[in-house]
Amino acid sequence: MRPSETNPDGTAESAVSPAWELLLPTASAPARAxxxxxxxxxxxxxxxxxLAPGTRLPSSRDLAADLGVSRGLVTEAYEQLTAExxxxxxxGAGTWVSGAVRAARPRARxxxxxxxxxxxxxxxxxxDLSLFPRAxxxxxxxGVLAExxxxxxxxxxxxxxxxxxxALAELLARRRGVVADPERIVVVSGxxxxxxxxxxALHARGLRTVGVENPGSPQHDALYxxxxxxxxxxxxxxxxxxxxxxxESDVRAVVTTPSHQFPTGIAYxxxxxxxxxDWARSVDGLVLEDDYDGDFRYDRAPVGALQGLDPERVAYTxxxxxxxxxxxxxxxxxxxxxxxxxxxxxxxxxxxGHPTLDQALFARFVERGDYDRQLRRCQxxxxxxxxALVAALAEHLPGSEVSGIAAGLHVIAxxxxxxxxxxxxxxxxxxxxxxVRPLTDYTHARAGQDDDTAVRLVLGYAHLSPARIRxxxxxxxx
Numbered sequence: 001m002r003p004s005e006t007n008p009d010g011t012a013e014s015a016v017s018p019a020w021e022l023l024l025p026t027a028s029a030p031a032r033a034x035x036x037x038x039x040x041x042x043x044x045x046x047x048x049x050x051l052a053p054g055t056r057l058p059s060s061r062d063l064a065a066d067l068g069v070s071r072g073l074v075t076e077a078y079e080q081l082t083a084e085x086x087x088x089x090x091x092g093a094g095t096w097v098s099g100a101v102r103a104a105r106p107r108a109r110x111x112x113x114x115x116x117x118x119x120x121x122x123x124x125x126x127x128d129l130s131l132f133p134r135a136x137x138x139x140x141x142x143g144v145l146a147e148x149x150x151x152x153x154x155x156x157x158x159x160x161x162x163x164x165x166x167a168l169a170e171l172l173a174r175r176r177g178v179v180a181d182p183e184r185i186v187v188v189s190g191x192x193x194x195x196x197x198x199x200x201a202l203h204a205r206g207l208r209t210v211g212v213e214n215p216g217s218p219q220h221d222a223l224y225x226x227x228x229x230x231x232x233x234x235x236x237x238x239x240x241x242x243x244x245x246x247x248e249s250d251v252r253a254v255v256t257t258p259s260h261q262f263p264t265g266i267a268y269x270x271x272x273x274x275x276x277x278d279w280a281r282s283v284d285g286l287v288l289e290d291d292y293d294g295d296f297r298y299d300r301a302p303v304g305a306l307q308g309l310d311p312e313r314v315a316y317t318x319x320x321x322x323x324x325x326x327x328x329x330x331x332x333x334x335x336x337x338x339x340x341x342x343x344x345x346x347x348x349x350x351x352x353g354h355p356t357l358d359q360a361l362f363a364r365f366v367e368r369g370d371y372d373r374q375l376r377r378c379q380x381x382x383x384x385x386x387x388a389l390v391a392a393l394a395e396h397l398p399g400s401e402v403s404g405i406a407a408g409l410h411v412i413a414x415x416x417x418x419x420x421x422x423x424x425x426x427x428x429x430x431x432x433x434x435x436v437r438p439l440t441d442y443t444h445a446r447a448g449q450d451d452d453t454a455v456r457l458v459l460g461y462a463h464l465s466p467a468r469i470r471x472x473x474x475x476x477x478x
Contacts, residue, residue, distance in 0.1 A: 060078060120464070131381060160186060160353070199224045207229065207253055210231055298406040299406040393473055410462075420455050436459065
């Protein structure tokens with residue numbers, strides 16, 4: 001290949017890049033694949049910037065001679081890439097790299113939420129991912145691949161595989177006390193998708209507002225907003241949602257976490273549960289139950305799900321995000337009969353159903369008792385870590401009060417007044433390399449706080465070893 005002095009438009013051009021060095025491997029490709037290989041190599045050289053826009057390529061005769069291939073193969077490659085826009089050519093002017101091709105492809109960024117890389121991370125919401133049962137999961141996967149009928153690899157029932165819905169119905173009835181009809185279970189990509197499906201169903205029925213607990217999970221706001229439904233904060237007291245405020249809000253649907261309220265950690269009182277269902281009946285409304293960590297109770301058997309008291313007024317959601325791993329994106333939605341058709345049709349149009357292999361794998365995992373064993377394993381680990389956190393707070397931050405039931409993956413810790421005000425405390429703790437979240441991060445409005453100087457922390461512990469928990473609390477105190 002010879003250096004080129006000018007482009008066809010008369011602009012100066014630097015020496016031609018030695019393209020044959022980029023393309024030499026294509027000459028050793030099998031004869032039948034040599035043309036495709038040459039085209040792919042040229043395409044990649046242009047995309048990556050190794051052949052810059054404005055570079056003149058050698059004539060088809062010269063390049064064929066350099067590579068030891070036929071001239072017709074090179075001519076065909078030039079014509080194909082010219083048609084695609086990678087190259088441009090003019091009669092008697094040669095072949096050039098097109099200016100339409102921009103810089104090298106950027107590397108994919110990882111936008112997954114990660115630990116902030118601090119000395120101690122007490123941000124709530126993450127389980128211990130090292131507890132994921134890799135061996136049992138791999139065994140279930142091998143079993144599923146060996147036994148799954150070919151037809152099950154087609155488009156699934158949008159509700160989910162019958163095998164998994166049946167297994168989930170038995171599991172939820174046994175462990176959470178729900179009234180579980182497999183025909184009304186929809187397998188979803190976690191509670192987030194279940195929330196979105198319910199939001200669309202409510203919107204289709206003319207509802208434009210939904211009540212949410214205050215304080216409560218911030219994700220509900222964004223998910224319902226995406227479905228065209230506005231969230232209305234409803235305050236929570238020591239027994240659950242305040243029914244007077246709920247009635248005044250004029251909503252006809254409300255999101256709750258009654259078994260272990262997030263983030264306050266209370267369990268709804270029996271009386272408040274009954275009043276909540278009475279409210280739903282009186283307004284022809286719906287309670288949306290997020291059972292995000294209902295399996296984890298450490299001082300007694302878990303409180304049963306609210307759905308079991310009135311299956312036609314409660315839509316129930318749950319997932320494996322806290323028991324296995326959030327990255328599996330696997331959960332369930334149990335809907336009242338009146339909403340079932342709308343939710344299933346929305347699920348169909350949204351993604352045509354959850355991945356079949358994942359469903360079959362989890363069904364086998366549940367059927368063989370592996371999921372129950374995993375829950376027991378997590379229960380033991382998380383109870384030990386909660387005890388370690390409570391003891392560390394008592395030792396290093398004496399006078400701290402831990403509220404809420406002994407359950408879940410986080411606690412609320414109210415520190416003595418000497419550690420306030422909150423803003424100064426959070427700044428100093430961050431400087432020490434400790435990541436924490438105050439209760440105010442989960443509250444819709446701060447104006448109603450009784451004491452702006454109080455320090456109330458939502459401390460997640462499930463992902464930390466007892467040693468890391470003790471070290472982190474000691475850092476906070478120091």
